[in-house]
Structures are given as structure tokens and as C-alpha cells.
Amino acid sequence: MRYWLFKSEPDVFGIDHLAAMPGGVDSWDGIRNYQARNFMRDDMRTGDRGFFYHSRCDPPGIVGSVEIVREAYPDHTALDPKSAYHDPKATADDPRWMMVDVAFRERFDEIVPLAALKAEKRLADMVVVQKGSRLSITPVTANEWKIVHAMAGVPAP
DNA sequence: GCCAACGTTGGC
DNA sequence: GCCAACGTTGGC
Numbered sequence: 001m002r003y004w005l006f007k008s009e010p011d012v013f014g015i016d017h018l019a020a021m022p023g024g025v026d027s028w029d030g031i032r033n034y035q036a037r038n039f040m041r042d043d044m045r046t047g048d049r050g051f052f053y054h055s056r057c058d059p060p061g062i063v064g065s066v067e068i069v070r071e072a073y074p075d076h077t078a079l080d081p082k083s084a085y086h087d088p089k090a091t092a093d094d095p096r097w098m099m100v101d102v103a104f105r106e107r108f109d110e111i112v113p114l115a116a117l118k119a120e121k122r123l124a125d126m127v128v129v130q131k132g133s134r135l136s137i138t139p140v141t142a143n144e145w146k147i148v149h150a151m152a153g154v155p156a157p
Numbered sequence: 158g159c160c161a162a163c164g165t166t167g168g169c
Numbered sequence: 170g171c172c173a174a175c176g177t178t179g180g181c
Contacts, residue, residue, distance in 0.1 A: 009167090032165095055168085056166080056167055132173075132174040132175065133175095134165080134175060
């Protein structure tokens, strides 16, 4: 059982978009970074939990959580020339990019802002607070999972 | 296989 | 919108 953090721009796809999907489930498509893909392909398992993080907004921060409900499978948007995520090097035989399905689980009453994460000494090693951290999917420790929930004022599931 | 040039991310 | 940090590309 592992924990993760998923970044998304709320103007493009925020936690409310996910919550509005049928069953609160959607595919996490469009990942075009090998390290992030490898986390999904190699390490994510059904039942893993993840924070939903809003980036490129004011303020950025953690707004809720999801659960992995389907393990990695090919990201078909890479094959679609009309998609913003099209990758001309992807083929049906070698799709290059993978996605998982996530289900909406929690929406915090208030965002836990990045500034608060940075100010919490116990989160000093959390990947998302590191300088220059751009990775859109990062691992989270069980302890970080608990601390952020405490900051959000809810018990960790 | 090095590394300069280029493209992208994302906080500010 | 700026720009630092980082990842990828491709010539050599």
C-alpha cells in the first residue's frame, strides 16, 4: 500500500472535474514524463491512495485525495493526432505512455497550501516542497499522508 | 555518449 | 508574465 501525489492545473482538470465524473472515476492521462510514467507503471497498485494537488493557481496546494482503481494501461491519447497529448513516436505496439484510473475520495474543506507544506518542518523531505520539484506524480510517505490530513483537519483514511 | 539548444513546468 | 529549474532532443 503506497501513497502518491498527483498534480493538476485546476483550470484544465481540477478535483471538482474528477468528482463530477461518473462514479468519480477518470483516467489520469497526458503524463509525458518518464519518471512519472514509471511510477505509474512499476509501483502503483489498486488500492493505493494519492493526494490531489492543484498547481499553477493561487494558492497552489493539496485539495483532497483519490484512490487508484485501475493499474497502468496504455494512454491512448498519445496515439490521437487530435489530442493535445499526441506523441508522434507512440505506436499501438509501443504506446510509450501509460495511465491509471483514479477515483475521487476526499475534498478538503480548505486547501492545504504549498506554503503551509513548506512551513511544516516534519514535511521537509516531502518531494513536492523541494526546490525545483516539477514532477507531476511523486511518492508520499505514510507519515506525510498522516501529517497533511492532520493539517486539513480530518483523520487519514 | 556528450552537451548545447530548446521546450516545459510551475512558483512567484 | 517572468524566469529558474529541469527534461529532452539531436548534432557531432
